[in-house]
Amino acid sequence: MTTRTANTAPYGTRLPALLPALLLAAASLAPFAAQADRVAVPMRKVYQQECAACHLAYPPGLLPAASWQRLTGNLPKHFGTDASLDAATLQTLSAYLASNAGSFKKVARDPTPPPDDRISRAPWFVREHREVEPAAWKRPSIGSAANCAACHTRAAQGSFSEYDIQIPR
Amino acid sequence: MPGRRRSGSRQPGRHASTGKPVTALAPAFNPERFSDPAKVEKWFRRNCNDVVGRECSAAEKADVLSWLTSLKP
Numbered sequence: 637m638t639t640r641t642a643n644t645a646p647y648g649t650r651l652p653a654l655l656p657a658l659l660l661a662a663a664s665l666a667p668f669a670a671q672a673d674r675v676a677v678p679m680r681k682v683y684q685q686e687c688a689a690c691h692l693a694y695p696p697g698l699l700p701a702a703s704w705q706r707l708t709g710n711l712p713k714h715f716g717t718d719a720s721l722d723a724a725t726l727q728t729l730s731a732y733l734a735s736n737a738g739s740f741k742k743v744a745r746d747p748t749p750p751p752d753d754r755i756s757r758a759p760w761f762v763r764e765h766r767e768v769e770p771a772a773w774k775r776p777s778i779g780s781a782a783n784c785a786a787c788h789t790r791a792a793q794g795s796f797s798e799y800d801i802q803i804p805r
Numbered sequence: 806m807p808g809r810r811r812s813g814s815r816q817p818g819r820h821a822s823t824g825k826p827v828t829a830l831a832p833a834f835n836p837e838r839f840s841d842p843a844k845v846e847k848w849f850r851r852n853c854n855d856v857v858g859r860e861c862s863a864a865e866k867a868d869v870l871s872w873l874t875s876l877k878p
Contacts, residue, residue, distance in 0.1 A: 691823040718851040779824045
């Protein structure tokens with residue numbers, strides 16, 4: 637058993653050593669930690685209406701501008717289906733996506749377009765979800781990695797906080 | 806069988822790929838359906854391209870519509 641020696645350093649010099657630990661604790665308790673990584677940006681209603689009819693309105697910050705540009709330029713061939721829009725709506729949405737693209741800190745750090753322009757194939761996504769067993773994605777309650785809301789219960793509100801995850805059976 | 810629902814249930818259907826709930830198409834079950842012409846044209850354009858590889862003719866659209874409006878509770 638080791639004997640503990642009393643910390644005999646004067647009080648004024650102890651605080652700097654504790655400070656990083658205190659700041660770290662404070663940051664993890666911050667109520668706005670979810671917004672701190674800049675996933676949620678103002679969600680335009682037209683984006684919700686047009687792009688959440690079939691799937692979640694993916695936060696624009698999760699893809700780099702180059703990906704959004706390719707996606708909006710190829711809507712008639714959108715992952716196997718025709719998702720085409722009228723010219724005016726398309727222009728509005730393209731502008732909205734371009735100006736809010738890549739704001740998520742992990743995309744900002746590396747704006748390389750993911751394979752197929754799929755969020756779920758970006759290296760940061762794969763790493764974030766590395767603890768999910770491959771078979772889980774195929775559960776009827778989940779379907780695929782594109783179905784964020786299956787496990788991220790507040791995805792529709794732009795929140796992907798760990799505290800809100802419930803993985804269904 | 807996955808996706809089978811009990812008869813008489815009012816559960817929404819689900820998108821075949823994404824699983825997103827899709828509310829009833831028949832106006833008798835969902836009064837807002839077919840109330841917005843632009844929306845109707847948009848979905849006819851997309852769905853016809855997906856299913857038959859081209860735009861549907863006016864007669865084909867009318868057939869779809871008359872079948873859907875014939876469905877009553």
